[in-house]
Amino acid sequence: xxxxxxxxxxxxxxxxRSYEVAEVVDLDTxxxxxxxxxxxxxxxxxxxxxxxxxxxxxxxxxxxxxxCLSQYGCPLQVKVQEEFFPLxxxxxxxxxxxxxxxxxxxxxxxxxxxxxxxIRQGILLVMPMKPLxxxxxxxxxxxxxxxxxxxxxxxxxxxxDPRWAGLASVRVRLKEQEGK
Numbered sequence: 001x002x003x004x005x006x007x008x009x010x011x012x013x014x015x016x017r018s019y020e021v022a023e024v025v026d027l028d029t030x031x032x033x034x035x036x037x038x039x040x041x042x043x044x045x046x047x048x049x050x051x052x053x054x055x056x057x058x059x060x061x062x063x064x065x066x067x068c069l070s071q072y073g074c075p076l077q078v079k080v081q082e083e084f085f086p087l088x089x090x091x092x093x094x095x096x097x098x099x100x101x102x103x104x105x106x107x108x109x110x111x112x113x114x115x116x117x118x119i120r121q122g123i124l125l126v127m128p129m130k131p132l133x134x135x136x137x138x139x140x141x142x143x144x145x146x147x148x149x150x151x152x153x154x155x156x157x158x159x160x161d162p163r164w165a166g167l168a169s170v171r172v173r174l175k176e177q178e179g180k
Contacts, residue, residue, distance in 0.1 A: 001025060005051050006111035008044060009090040015046040025116050036061055038119060050085040057119055066130045067139035068147050074131055078122035084113050
């Protein structure tokens with residue numbers, strides 16, 4: 001998502017440009033290098049220090065369900081509002097000093113503004129902390145690990161605390177004695 005902002009940097013403060021975005025971007029939200037289609041609109045506004053990018057983007061990321069561990073497409077809407085600072089002066093080509101912000105977004109020497117990293121960071125912020133493939137996800141069987149969304153396993157649903165396991169064997173023997 002690269003935009004040449006050389007003309008915008010030559011214009012006065014408050015000048016704007018709007019762009020429709022529909023691009024495949026390397027999102028890499030899961031560390032697997034995966035990409036995804038990002039759609040939306042961004043407005044670039046000239047500021048006294050650089051260019052302010054304000055936009056809303058829609059995408060779908062592949063993540064694992066926190067209950068059943070199956071991978072699914074999670075739709076997300078990302079709002080970005082970041083200021084980008086030029087590395088060189090548009091008129092003279094002289095290097096410019098960056099603000100004291102350690103992770104400031106920059107406009108490169110060719111006056112190209114790249115929105116990809118700002119969008120990727122926005123996606124990381126809006127990703128659900130406990131993603132669910134669906135609201136009523138049944139999860140995994142705690143005994144055999146079967147995905148209960150796919151089929152029901154034959155495991156006993158009775159959960160026995162291992163500290164009481166000795167008493168469970170006594171219970172079984174008492175039932176056997178009653179049956180005689």
